[in-house]
Every structure is written in C-alpha cells, then in structure tokens.
Amino acid sequence: MKNMFILLTFAILLQSCGDVKVEPFFTDSTAPGKVENVVVQNISGGAMLSYELPKDEDLLFVEARYELKGIVRNVKASCFESKLIIRGFADQEEHDVQLYCVDRNNNYSEPVSVKFKPEENTVFAISRSIKMNGGIGGIDISWENELKTIINLLFYAANEEGQLQLVEVLASDVAKGAFSLRGFDDQERRFAVMVKDRWDNYSDTISGYFTPRFEQLIPKAGYKRFKLPEDNTTDFGGYWFWEKMFDDVAGVDNNGYHASSNGTGHGVYLTIDLGHQVELTRYMLWQRGGEWFYRQNNPKRWRVYGRAENPELIYSEHPISDVEYWENGFRDDTKNWTLLMTCRTEKPSGFDNPNITDTDREYAFLGHDFLFAEELPAMRYLRFTIDETWGGGNLFNCSEMAFYGKIVDENE
Numbered sequence: 001m002k003n004m005f006i007l008l009t010f011a012i013l014l015q016s017c018g019d020v021k022v023e024p025f026f027t028d029s030t031a032p033g034k035v036e037n038v039v040v041q042n043i044s045g046g047a048m049l050s051y052e053l054p055k056d057e058d059l060l061f062v063e064a065r066y067e068l069k070g071i072v073r074n075v076k077a078s079c080f081e082s083k084l085i086i087r088g089f090a091d092q093e094e095h096d097v098q099l100y101c102v103d104r105n106n107n108y109s110e111p112v113s114v115k116f117k118p119e120e121n122t123v124f125a126i127s128r129s130i131k132m133n134g135g136i137g138g139i140d141i142s143w144e145n146e147l148k149t150i151i152n153l154l155f156y157a158a159n160e161e162g163q164l165q166l167v168e169v170l171a172s173d174v175a176k177g178a179f180s181l182r183g184f185d186d187q188e189r190r191f192a193v194m195v196k197d198r199w200d201n202y203s204d205t206i207s208g209y210f211t212p213r214f215e216q217l218i219p220k221a222g223y224k225r226f227k228l229p230e231d232n233t234t235d236f237g238g239y240w241f242w243e244k245m246f247d248d249v250a251g252v253d254n255n256g257y258h259a260s261s262n263g264t265g266h267g268v269y270l271t272i273d274l275g276h277q278v279e280l281t282r283y284m285l286w287q288r289g290g291e292w293f294y295r296q297n298n299p300k301r302w303r304v305y306g307r308a309e310n311p312e313l314i315y316s317e318h319p320i321s322d323v324e325y326w327e328n329g330f331r332d333d334t335k336n337w338t339l340l341m342t343c344r345t346e347k348p349s350g351f352d353n354p355n356i357t358d359t360d361r362e363y364a365f366l367g368h369d370f371l372f373a374e375e376l377p378a379m380r381y382l383r384f385t386i387d388e389t390w391g392g393g394n395l396f397n398c399s400e401m402a403f404y405g406k407i408v409d410e411n412e
Contacts, residue, residue: 028058028105028107029105029107030107031103031107031108031109031110032054032056032058032059032101032102032103032107032109033054033055033056033101033109034054034099034101034109034110034111034112035051035052035053035054035062035099035101035112036051036052036054036112037051037052038050038051038099038112038114039051040114040115040116042116042117042118042119043085043087043118043119044118044119044120044121044122044125044147044149045087045088045089045090045118045119045120045121045122045197045199045201046085046086046087046088046089046116046118047085047086047097047116047117047118048083048084048085048086049064049083049084049085049086049097049099049114049116050082050083051082051083051099051112052082053079053082053101054101054109056101056103058103058104058105059079059101059102059103059104060078060079060102060103060104061076061077061078061079061102062076062077062079062081062084062099062100062101062102063075063076063099063100063102063108064076064077064084064086064097064098064099064100065097065098065100065111066086066095066096066097066098067095067096068088068089068199073088086116087199088197088198088199088201089118089121089201090121090123090199090201091118092117092118092119092120093117093118094115094116094117095115095116095117095118096113096114096115097113097114097115097116098111098112098113099111099112099113099114100112121197121201122145122146122147122149122151122197123149123151123195123196123197123201123202123203124203124204125144125146126143126144126145126149126151126195126203127143127193127194127195127203127204127206129143129144129145130142130143130193130195130206131143132191132193132206132208132210133210134210134211134212134213135180135181135182135212135213136180136182136212136213136215136281136282136371136404137182137183137184137212137213137214137215137281137404138157138180138181138182138183138184138191138212139180139181139191139210139212140178140179140180140181141153141155141178141179141180141181141193142176142177142178142179143176143177143178143195144175144176144177145172145173145174145175145176145177146175148173148174148175149173149197150171150172150173150197150198151171151172151173151195151196151197152169152170152171152172152195152196152197153169153170153171153172153177153179153193153194153195153196154166154168154169154193154194154195154196155167155168155169155170155179155181155191155192155193156191156192156193156194156205156207157181157184157189157190157191157192158189158190158191162190164190164192164207167181168181170362171358171359171362172348172359173357173359174348174349174359177348180369184212185212185214186211186212186213186214187211187212188209188210188211189209189210189211190207190208190209191207191208191209191210192205192206192207192208193205193206193207194206213281214406215281215282215404215405215406216404216405216406216407217402217403217404218274218275218276218278218402218403218404218405218407219275220246220247220248220402221275222274222275222276223246223272223273223274223275223403224272224273224275225242225270225271225272225273226271226272226273226311226381227271228269228271228311228326228383229320229322229323229326230266230269230323230326230327231269231270231271231383232259232268232269232270232396234259234260235257235258235259235260236258236259236260236397237260239254239255239256240256240257240258240397241257242257244256244257245257245398245399245400245401246400246401246402247400248400249399249400250286250367250399250400251286251287251289251364251365251366251367251399251400252288252289252290252399253288253289253290253291253292254290255399256286256288256397256398256399256400257396257397257398258288258297258395258396258397259395259396259397260395266327266385266394267302267385267386267387267388267389267394267396268384268385268386268394268395268396269383269384269385269386270383270384270396271311271381271382271383271384272381272382272383272384272401273380273381274379274380274381274382274403275380276380276407276408276409277308277378277379277380277407277408277409278378278379278380278403278405278406278407278408279376279377279378279405279406279408280306280340280372280376280378280379280403280404280405281371281372281404281405281406282369282370282371282372282403282404282405283304283370283372283401283402283403283404284367284368284369284370284400284401284402284404285299285343285345285367285368285370285398285400285401286364286365286367286368286398286399286400286401287299287345287364287368287398287399288397288398288399289364289365289399292397293356293360293361293364293365294345294347294353294356294360294364294390295353295390295391296389296390296391296393296397297389297390297391297393297395297396297397298345298389298390298391298397298398299343299345299386299388299389299390299396299398300344300345300388300389300390301342301343301344301386301387301388302342302343302384302385302386302387302388303331303339303341303342303343303384303385303387304339304340304341304342304343304370304382304383304384305330305331305337305338305339305340305382305383305385306337306338306340306376306379306381306382306383307336307337307338307379307380307381308377308378308379308380308381309380309381310381311336311381311383314330314336317336318330330383331385337383338376338377338379340372340373340376340379340382341370341372341373343368343370345364345368345390346368347360347363348360348363353390367400372405378408378409382403
C-alpha cells in the first residue's frame with residue numbers, strides 16, 4: 001500500500017510539472033538603452049572598443065556586428081564588461097561596426113555605429129622576423145611573436161620535381177620560437193615557411209635554398225643496455241621496460257622505460273651502447289605523455305657523458321668496488337669520459353608547475369631535440385646521469401629515445 005501511495009504521488013508530481021510554464025523574470029518588449037562614449041583603440045588585426053553601459057536592470061550583453069571577408073560576424077561581451085575586442089582582419093583599411101545592447105528578453109537597442117582601422121596583422125610582423133639556416137638533416141627556423149598570438153607555421157620543402165610541398169604544421173603562441181625541420185638528405189633544396197592565424201590570414205612565403213648537414217638515424221636494433229656500477233638496472237614492469245624506450249612508440253602514457261629504485265643515494269644513472277662508433281649530431285627524448293608531461297618522474301635536468309671504447313676497460317683503474325668513482329669521480333675523469341652535453345626539458349610557456357599550456361604539451365609530444373657540438377670524436381657508449389626530475393624524486397621515466405649522426409665503423 002505504501003509503495004502504491006508513493007507511485008501515485010510521483011505521478012501527480014509529474015502531471016503538475018508538465019503544467020509549469022517557464023518564463024523569464026522580465027517580460028517586456030522595451031528596447032534597452034544604447035552604449036555611450038565609445039572609445040576605439042586600433043590593435044593588430046582589429047580594434048578594442050570601450051564604452052559606457054546603459055542603466056537598464058535587465059541588460060544581458062553587448063553585441064558588435066561587422067563584416068569580415070564578406071561574412072557578417074559578431075562578438076559579444078557580458079553586461080559585466082565595458083569593452084570588447086574585434087580581431088581577424090588582414091588589411092589596414094577603415095571598417096564599420098555596429099554596437100547593440102541586448103536585454104534578457106532579447107530586445108535589441110538602436111545600433112551605435114563606429115569606425116576602426118586595424119593595425120598591421122601580426123602574421124606579417126612574424127613573417128618578417130623569420131630566420132632560416134641550413135641545419136642537421138634539414139633547416140633551423142626561428143621567429144618572434146611579440147604579442148604571443150596563436151599562430152600556425154606552415155613548413156614546405158621541394159620535392160624531386162622542385163615543387164614545394166607542405167611537410168609540417170606547428171602551432172605556437174610563444175614570444176620567441178624555434179623549430180628544426182628534419183628528415184632530408186644532404187642535397188640542396190628549396191625550403192619555405194608561411195604564417196597563418198586562426199582567421200585564415202596568411203603571410204607572404206619566406207623561402208630559400210639550403211643544403212642540410214648529413215645525418216642518419218642510428219638503428220635502434222643495435223642499442224643495448226650496458227650495466228656499469230651505480231647504474232640503475234631495474235625495470236618497473238608492466239608497460240615499462242628498457243626495450244620499450246627504443247620501439248618507435250613516443251610521447252604516450254603507457255609505453256616506455258621506467259626505473260624503479262635500486263637503493264642508490266643519487267639520481268638514476270643509465271648507460272647505452274649504440275652498437276656503432278658514431279659521429280653524433282643530435283638525439284631526441286620523449287617524455288612520458290598524457291597527463292604526465294612535465295610531471296612526476298619525467299627528466300628535467302641531466303648530463304650525457306660519452307666514450308668510444310668499452311667502459312669495462314676502466315675497471316683496471318677503478319674496479320667495481322670503487323663506489324666513489326662510479327658514483328661521482330667519473331664526472332671529473334676527462335681521460336676516460338667526455339661530458340657531451342648538459343640537458344634540460346623546457347616549457348615554451350616558461351610557466352612553473354602546475355601550469356601547463358597546450359603549446360607546452362605539443363612541444364613535448366613532438367619530442368625534445370638536443371644537438372651535440374660539432375667536431376666531437378666518434379662515440380659508442382653514452383652514460384646518462386639524471387640530476388633532477390619534474391617531480392623531484394630519484395626515479396626516472398622516458399617514453400622514447402633516438403640517436404642521429406654518421407656511423408663510422410662496421411658493426412662488431
């Protein structure tokens with residue numbers, strides 16, 4: 001009986017709810033007042049309009065209507081704002097805009113017409129700042145984006161017929177940007193760059209002829225784990241094994257190498273045998289991806305040491321039992337080791353954690369590129385010492401590594 005009473009009550013409530021008519025608090029057809037004292041400030045690709053709002057209590061927003069590329073567009077600002085911004089123009093001609101006040105009953109005020117004259121669109125300033133130089137396996141490009149406008153950079157390279165083809169697109173909003181376009185042989189070819197904004201405004205094409213410096217990907221099948229005293233020799237398990245650091249699956253959350261603690265009092269050390277004597281040009285490192293970019297056990301600061309000969313030859317001077325040498329002393333042993341580089345993973349935004357932008361994530365997903373100094377002797381064995389991770393602990397994870405250069409020996 002009790003259940004039947006509940007069901008009947010619920011049915012009555014549903015019937016009652018069905019009869020309710022939702023209406024706005026204000027029900028009038030009176031148009032709101034207009035904005036007053038409009039001040040126009042021309043900006044790159046548009047204008048910022050400041051104004052005084054009318055006193056209408058039911059004011060909801062201010063709407064600007066204008067024509068851009070033959071299409072009527074609008075921008076809205078809430079009643080809690082006293083300005084709005086119009087963007088997207090590539091020219092510096094005079095344009096008209098109408099400002100309407102709109103209330104909660106969708107009543108529109110009479111328009112207030114003003115004129116604006118955009119300043120130069122930032123895509124043109126950025127394109128003039130572009131510098132291109134021949135680099136390792138391609139070209140190196142840098143640019144300046146003082147306003148930190150969200151842009152796409154379109155990179156082109158000539159094919160075998162000499163025709164430019166789009167080969168890479170990079171999004172960026174940093175004040176000073178740099179990018180290296182790789183994967184080309186050491187033959188002269190034409191390269192080009194174009195800048196595009198979110199409104200499909202394009203800069204002129206910046207191009208030139210460059211001869212890339214030769215390099216090749218050192219075959220990952222030859223990479224081996226070389227275990228030296230004080231090296232971390234553990235695997236976390238699951239998706240995280242040494243071999244997965246060289247399997248061409250990069251920048252993802254659940255694939256790579258993760259070192260568990262092996263009881264050392266220092267950060268993770270690891271040594272790689274490249275399988276060849278190599279004149280190294282650069283290497284790439286991909287962080288553990290997904291939600292982990294610039295977090296937890298991803299590397300922040302580390303050093304790379306190298307040598308040509310088997311490190312076990314050092315045992316005659318510094319046996320395995322010489323913990324002090326293998327933990328710290330080898331750093332100063334310039335006879336047996338060469339400090340090849342000191343590395344950092346950087347955020348383009350420059351923000352401290354936990355702030356991470358979409359540009360930061362894209363930068364990390366593409367991989368961090370580290371260039372070796374030119375004229376280095378050939379190396380085969382590389383020892384990494386992880387000095388700091390983004391989480392501050394003494395563990396380490398990495399999605400992928402790849403090494404590039406010129407092989408100068410036959411495989412032993």
